[in-house]
Amino acid sequence: MKPLEYHAPGALDDAVRLSAEAGASPLAGGTDLIVQHRMGRVEVAHMVDLKKIPELNVLEFDKKSGLRLGAAVPCAALAECEPIGRLYPSLLEGAELIGSTQIQSRASVGGNLCNGSPAADTICALIVLDAVCVIQGANGSREVAAKDFMTGPGETALNKGELLVEIRVPPPAPLSGNGYLRFIPRNEMDIAVVCVAAHLVFDKDRETCLDAKIAVGAAAPTPLLVEQAGRALIGSKLDEPALKAAAQAASKAVRPIDDARGTAEYRRHMAGVLTRRAVGMAVNRFKESG
Amino acid sequence: MSTKRVVTATINGTDSTLIVDDRMSLLDALRDAAGLTGTKEGCLTGDCGACSVIMNGRLVDSCLVMAPEAEGAIIETVEGLAQGNDLHPLQKRFLEHAALQCGVCTPGFLVAAKDLLDRNPEPTDDEVRYWLAGNLCRCTGYDKILRAVHDAAADLRSSSR
Numbered sequence A: 001m002k003p004l005e006y007h008a009p010g011a012l013d014d015a016v017r018l019s020a021e022a023g024a025s026p027l028a029g030g031t032d033l034i035v036q037h038r039m040g041r042v043e044v045a046h047m048v049d050l051k052k053i054p055e056l057n058v059l060e061f062d063k064k065s066g067l068r069l070g071a072a073v074p075c076a077a078l079a080e081c082e083p084i085g086r087l088y089p090s091l092l093e094g095a096e097l098i099g100s101t102q103i104q105s106r107a108s109v110g111g112n113l114c115n116g117s118p119a120a121d122t123i124c125a126l127i128v129l130d131a132v133c134v135i136q137g138a139n140g141s142r143e144v145a146a147k148d149f150m151t152g153p154g155e156t157a158l159n160k161g162e163l164l165v166e167i168r169v170p171p172p173a174p175l176s177g178n179g180y181l182r183f184i185p186r187n188e189m190d191i192a193v194v195c196v197a198a199h200l201v202f203d204k205d206r207e208t209c210l211d212a213k214i215a216v217g218a219a220a221p222t223p224l225l226v227e228q229a230g231r232a233l234i235g236s237k238l239d240e241p242a243l244k245a246a247a248q249a250a251s252k253a254v255r256p257i258d259d260a261r262g263t264a265e266y267r268r269h270m271a272g273v274l275t276r277r278a279v280g281m282a283v284n285r286f287k288e289s290g
Numbered sequence B: 001m002s003t004k005r006v007v008t009a010t011i012n013g014t015d016s017t018l019i020v021d022d023r024m025s026l027l028d029a030l031r032d033a034a035g036l037t038g039t040k041e042g043c044l045t046g047d048c049g050a051c052s053v054i055m056n057g058r059l060v061d062s063c064l065v066m067a068p069e070a071e072g073a074i075i076e077t078v079e080g081l082a083q084g085n086d087l088h089p090l091q092k093r094f095l096e097h098a099a100l101q102c103g104v105c106t107p108g109f110l111v112a113a114k115d116l117l118d119r120n121p122e123p124t125d126d127e128v129r130y131w132l133a134g135n136l137c138r139c140t141g142y143d144k145i146l147r148a149v150h151d152a153a154a155d156l157r158s159s160s161r
């Protein structure tokens, strides 16, 4: 085994400095990093534990500014923060699909994003909810929209030495609903074949769709915001022609691969099917919200 | 050389001082430095749950925790379940239902089930299944384990009344 040194800085500046060093990897919950390190897929000489840094442990909701989710907060904490399940059910759904109870005790949403998997279970919800990623580097901080955060399989907008500090999610519109689902061959402990999040905003008549966002994951090198699918729904009462057009737009937008979990053709088909279902979930959420 | 350090943690209620290497996992630290070999190693990839322990109130796979992360932590392992010779109701019911064969998965199931029952004294069948989905058993089948957990939950409810 090669040498490894563990660091647990208490200040963000120190973590940024340490993470910029050769062979350094930030450590949040470690459910990707420790496994990848153990399997020899990444070489880590320094693990920089981010869990002692106050900025990365923020979990706050404010009616005006929305949710602030520190990058190192474990998924298990999301269910314990009441407004999340009510206002951002798609985010909670994604977080609760990650691995097992044990994994969710450790896995963070920040790590899920920074790992850069196109099948990551929290990214599609963050895209449709218009989330913003707050990034800190040696030269200050910057913001990147969730939809632009992943740039390729295993690749993100982060430069070496930059850290994701928090994710900000604006408060959803009063007349709205959102939902997330994935398709996997079994019920638990698997990785998405395709996944979709939907976020719908309604007019005062409670039927006409004023705004719609659809994001599809695991079906292209990065998760996709499918603008054509959203456009197909906007202005409609979510009738069959609109749903069909949205599903077709999703199937058309994806660039899936063949692998052990499914063929490209199957994924393309499922992107449409799941788009319909995710829209249905968002409608139900809106109706349940009264 | 990897760094060696002293980690102090409260393990099953006792203040413990462990000498660890930065490459070690909490699982290694528990087994090799603390001599607590009840916690088992299965996959080392977070899939099997044989290494489950409770750390600062959350159920974790100790193979996916670095040993130095345990500094100042409160850790509960399977060794903390029994009070002296008096087995925990979960342990009694696992024995009674023969909810184990080789036993490698058992400590993980016991610790995971204890954490569930501490949070939810009367879980539904679905709740037990989902909570324990990160614990794999390749011998027994899950039915006996489920029945043992439900019976232990009932025991704990009646003894707390």
Ligand SMILES: Cc1cc2nc3c(=O)[nH]c(=O)nc-3n(C[C@H](O)[C@H](O)[C@H](O)COP(=O)(O)OP(=O)(O)OC[C@H]3O[C@@H](n4cnc5c(N)ncnc54)[C@H](O)[C@@H]3O)c2cc1C
Pocket: A025, A026, A027, A028, A029, A030, A031, A032, A033, A034, A035, A050, A071, A072, A097, A098, A099, A100, A103, A106, A107, A108, A109, A110, A111, A112, A113, A114, A115, A119, A120, A121, A122, A158, A162, A163, A164, A165, A189, A190, A191, A192, B045, B046, B047
């Ligand atoms: C058994 C098992 C099942 C799983 N199932 C799923 C699943 O169903 N769905 C799913 O999406 N994922 C799954 N995963 C993958 C993993 O659990 C998630 O991606 C998790 O959210 C990663 O978070 P983490 O905090 O553990 O990240 P870590 O492993 O700590 O970090 C992940 C990567 O991001 C970097 N990083 C972390 N935080 C930051 C930061 N703030 N700034 C910069 N870089 C950072 C790390 O250096 C590393 O490269 C599973 C993993 C296991 C072991």
Ligand code: FES
Pocket: B040, B041, B042, B043, B044, B045, B046, B047, B048, B049, B050, B051, B052, B061, B062, B063, B064
């Ligand atoms: S050994 Fe830790 S989960 Fe399998």
Ligand code: FES
Pocket: B099, B100, B101, B102, B103, B104, B105, B106, B136, B137, B138, B139, B140
């Ligand atoms: S009893 Fe052998 S793995 Fe469960």
